[in-house]
Amino acid sequence: MFARQIALAALLPLGLFQPVQAEPVTHHVLENGLEVVVIEDRRAPVVVNMVWYRVGAADEPPGQSGIAHFLEHLMFKGTDTLGPGEFSAVVEANGGRDNAFTSWDYTGYFQRVAADRLELMVEMEADRMVNLSFTEAEWLPERDVILEERGQVLESRVGAQFNEAMLATLYKAHPYGTPIIGWRHEMEGLTGAMAMDFHAAHYGPNNAIAVIAGDVDTDAALALARAHYGAIPPNPAVATVPRPTEPPHLAARRLSFEDARVGTPYVSRIYLAPPRRAGDQAEAAALQMLAALLGGSATTSVLERRLNFDEGIALSAWAGYNGLARDHATFSLGMAPVEGVSLAEGEAALDRVVAEFLRDGVDLEQFERVRRQLRASEIYALDDMQARARQYGVALSIGLTIDDVRGWIDALEAVTPEDVIAAGQMLLDTRASVTGFLTRPEPEASTEFSQ
Numbered sequence: 001m002f003a004r005q006i007a008l009a010a011l012l013p014l015g016l017f018q019p020v021q022a023e024p025v026t027h028h029v030l031e032n033g034l035e036v037v038v039i040e041d042r043r044a045p046v047v048v049n050m051v052w053y054r055v056g057a058a059d060e061p062p063g064q065s066g067i068a069h070f071l072e073h074l075m076f077k078g079t080d081t082l083g084p085g086e087f088s089a090v091v092e093a094n095g096g097r098d099n100a101f102t103s104w105d106y107t108g109y110f111q112r113v114a115a116d117r118l119e120l121m122v123e124m125e126a127d128r129m130v131n132l133s134f135t136e137a138e139w140l141p142e143r144d145v146i147l148e149e150r151g152q153v154l155e156s157r158v159g160a161q162f163n164e165a166m167l168a169t170l171y172k173a174h175p176y177g178t179p180i181i182g183w184r185h186e187m188e189g190l191t192g193a194m195a196m197d198f199h200a201a202h203y204g205p206n207n208a209i210a211v212i213a214g215d216v217d218t219d220a221a222l223a224l225a226r227a228h229y230g231a232i233p234p235n236p237a238v239a240t241v242p243r244p245t246e247p248p249h250l251a252a253r254r255l256s257f258e259d260a261r262v263g264t265p266y267v268s269r270i271y272l273a274p275p276r277r278a279g280d281q282a283e284a285a286a287l288q289m290l291a292a293l294l295g296g297s298a299t300t301s302v303l304e305r306r307l308n309f310d311e312g313i314a315l316s317a318w319a320g321y322n323g324l325a326r327d328h329a330t331f332s333l334g335m336a337p338v339e340g341v342s343l344a345e346g347e348a349a350l351d352r353v354v355a356e357f358l359r360d361g362v363d364l365e366q367f368e369r370v371r372r373q374l375r376a377s378e379i380y381a382l383d384d385m386q387a388r389a390r391q392y393g394v395a396l397s398i399g400l401t402i403d404d405v406r407g408w409i410d411a412l413e414a415v416t417p418e419d420v421i422a423a424g425q426m427l428l429d430t431r432a433s434v435t436g437f438l439t440r441p442e443p444e445a446s447t448e449f450s451q
Contacts, residue, residue: 033206047214066182204235295319
């Protein structure tokens with residue numbers, strides 16, 4: 001049904017496809033510095049409570065990679081009033097679910113519960129903002145958990161290892177080149193004291209954003225936030241951590257990653273790109289359109305149409321833009337060649353098609369179709385209450401504003417074909433990129449012989 005709605009939306013005249021009326025979104029700053037976003041959505045008696053901290057893996061002390069993610073795990077161990085695991089047990093006992101996540105730029109915690117349980121969630125979240133408590137008997141096994149997690153989600157997946165190597169090669173100095181989960185040899189040395197120090201340095205209302213979305217009254221939600229979060233004094237230790245700046249990129253970088261587990265070899269390239277910027281998202285919107293035109297569809301995108309269907313040399317081809325970052329965004333291209341086509345040949349074909357696209361310009365019919373699809377995707381996302389809460393939390397965590405979130409669809413609408421070509425010509429300079437080949441080792445030549 002969703003796919004059919006998108007297809008129908010693409011056929012509508014642009015002027016007829018107006019966004020649905022979004023529920024009220026308000027933004028407030030408490031006296032202690034905590035930002036509060038309330039999103040009213042009365043369609044179901046459910047609420048999402050989120051707290052975001054403006055600190056992540058890119059802010060870790062040298063030699064302590066993974067400490068932000070380790071602390072995220074330890075936040076569930078207890079407080080002065082809640083025992084180990086009791087936080088999640090209370091959420092579950094009240095019919096809800098909870099979880100957390102860590103990025104390079106932020107760490108977030110959330111609960112999704114019945115609307116009449118909101119105050120309990122706010123009260124517990126405020127408690128662990130300042131009263132975190134755990135013992136060695138609790139943090140030591142949790143370190144084993146995150147080491148096992150690294151093994152399961154990264155080291156056991158050759159594609160994830162390849163991407164880790166690509167990012168480590170792309171960034172010369174910036175900590176975005178360090179994996180969020182951490183390097184194993186440094187994770188093995190993390191301690192509870194390090195986690196507590198990181199909590200003391202970065203967690204507090206003056207470095208946090210609370211997002212409450214769902215079946216709530218704005219004034220009532222603000223009253224809860226003031227009663228529980230507002231009672232916490234600002235953390236005087238909170239300060240923006242200076243991050244190493246990325247020096248100029250003057251030469252393209254390459255790597256070859258060989259692993260016997262590789263099923264389908266492919267070539268991937270990642271470029272440094274401008275992120276979405278507060279107050280001026282035009283450049284990021286053009287890059288989003290460029291990615292959608294080049295690789296946003298498995299059947300109609302430029303790369304898929306040319307390399308897969310017309311020339312028959314690719315199993316798949318793709319492009320993507322990730323602009324939601326505080327310092328640097330990335331733009332990626334890639335293709336998986338068919339049997340008999342080498343990775344070098346695949347890379348040459350990829351470059352050729354992109355060069356022709358930038359030379360010949362955008363097909364206007366394709367441009368309008370992609371623009372409608374992007375618009376439809378953004379509008380239908382408004383139906384997901386938790387996704388909307390996340391949208392605002394991510395944006396405010398990386399320095400965007402409420403107006404930037406509200407204005408993203410309009411920024412996409414304002415992009416012209418000329419903007420897309422200019423963005424591609426600006427961006428696709430291989431000196432600010434890393435190109436990687438993911439492949440299987442060549443079979444060793446046999447030293448046996450027979451008479």
